[in-house]
Amino acid sequence: MSIATARVGSNIAFIKYWGVADETLNIPLSNSISMTLADAHTTTTVAWDDTGVLERDVFVLDGATQSTARSQRLTRHLDILRDLAGVEWRAWVTSENNFPTASGIASSASGFAALTVAGCAALGLELDATRLSAIARRSSGSASRSLFGGFVEWAQGDSDETSVAFPLHGPEHWDLWDVVAVVSGEEKKLSSAGGHLLAKTSPLLDGRIAQVDGWLAEVRAAIAERDLHRLGPVIELDALAMHSVMMTSTPSLLYWQPGTLEILQAVRRWREEDGLAVYFTIDAGPNVHLICEAETALEVETRLGSLRSVERIITSRPGPGPQLLDEHLI
Numbered sequence: 001m002s003i004a005t006a007r008v009g010s011n012i013a014f015i016k017y018w019g020v021a022d023e024t025l026n027i028p029l030s031n032s033i034s035m036t037l038a039d040a041h042t043t044t045t046v047a048w049d050d051t052g053v054l055e056r057d058v059f060v061l062d063g064a065t066q067s068t069a070r071s072q073r074l075t076r077h078l079d080i081l082r083d084l085a086g087v088e089w090r091a092w093v094t095s096e097n098n099f100p101t102a103s104g105i106a107s108s109a110s111g112f113a114a115l116t117v118a119g120c121a122a123l124g125l126e127l128d129a130t131r132l133s134a135i136a137r138r139s140s141g142s143a144s145r146s147l148f149g150g151f152v153e154w155a156q157g158d159s160d161e162t163s164v165a166f167p168l169h170g171p172e173h174w175d176l177w178d179v180v181a182v183v184s185g186e187e188k189k190l191s192s193a194g195g196h197l198l199a200k201t202s203p204l205l206d207g208r209i210a211q212v213d214g215w216l217a218e219v220r221a222a223i224a225e226r227d228l229h230r231l232g233p234v235i236e237l238d239a240l241a242m243h244s245v246m247m248t249s250t251p252s253l254l255y256w257q258p259g260t261l262e263i264l265q266a267v268r269r270w271r272e273e274d275g276l277a278v279y280f281t282i283d284a285g286p287n288v289h290l291i292c293e294a295e296t297a298l299e300v301e302t303r304l305g306s307l308r309s310v311e312r313i314i315t316s317r318p319g320p321g322p323q324l325l326d327e328h329l330i
């Protein structure tokens with residue numbers, strides 16, 4: 001049995017990935033920029049059955065054995081690894097997310113990045129982070145960015161060689177925190193992978209894509225200068241632009257809950273009335289990510305704790321790239 005275990009941080013996008021230019025290769029419509037998270041991560045063990053006895057891949061996620069239907073996306077990803085290594089072995093995969101799955105905290109990003117790193121390591125494939133980023137991208141676009149720590153950009157590109165992530169700055173560059181207000185830990189009804197395919201039905205998509213290069217430049221500069229008041233307005237604008245595209249797709253994707261809006265209003269009130277340096281962003285889900293510097297995080301957590309709709313708070317610092325662990329989950 002060839003076995004390996006990887007731990008990979010999720011990431012929060014400051015300029016989002018939404019919509020695909022090429023469905024087969026999973027090429028996005030623009031670049032995107034994110035921060036890899038230290039404290040919201042996936043740990044995955046992949047054990048390949050080199051005896052050839054196992055008939056199909058077995059996937060256990062957060063302690064529950066997944067049905068064949070729920071394992072399909074994983075099996076398709078393992079097929080890519082099997083092709084690369086020239087083997088037909090099936091695998092036992094056990095994975096744990098230390099945060100709610102499929103609710104807008106990018107479990108698919110850390111999940112598919114961890115699967116790629118552990119799966120390739122267990123096969124003895126020695127691939128650099130750029131190559132691993134391209135492989136992870138095939139099953140989850142945002143997974144391409146979790147192959148690097150700190151502040152990361154994913155180049156749109158047009159092929160496996162060019163549509164890859166690259167690091168902008170390491171995690172030590174800026175002590176920027178992501179305080180996630182969980183208003184619902186429930187699984188969303190339509191996965192992000194399904195949502196990307198609807199983006200082109202929105203009349204607002206072209207408007208967002210026309211603006212995004214300017215926003216990317218602004219975010220790169222703000223991160224380089226560690227300037228939260230330059231970063232914040234752009235990330236709020238892009239999150240609202242992405243959700244406008246989602247809401248105006250056919251069928252319409254309305255990820256927000258009443259609690260989502262309560263938090264957006266509160267963040268703006270705290271900033272405008274009390275001068276608290278905090279900005280929001282929202283991924284494909286109802287939960288709100290509050291971005292602030294380390295010294296403000298405790299105050300943000302305390303204020304969130306007093307809002308009725310907040311079920312749980314997950315706080316994370318910028319994190320490292322993937323790590324291989326000696327202890328396995330199987």
Ligand code: ADP
Binds near residue numbers: 061106
């Ligand atoms: P999220 O906002 O959490 O990324 P998505 O709908 O985009 O939600 O992705 C959720 C899907 O990602 C799950 O249904 C599952 O297919 C996959 N996924 C989540 N966690 C893992 C994991 N640890 N390992 C493999 N795949 C995972």
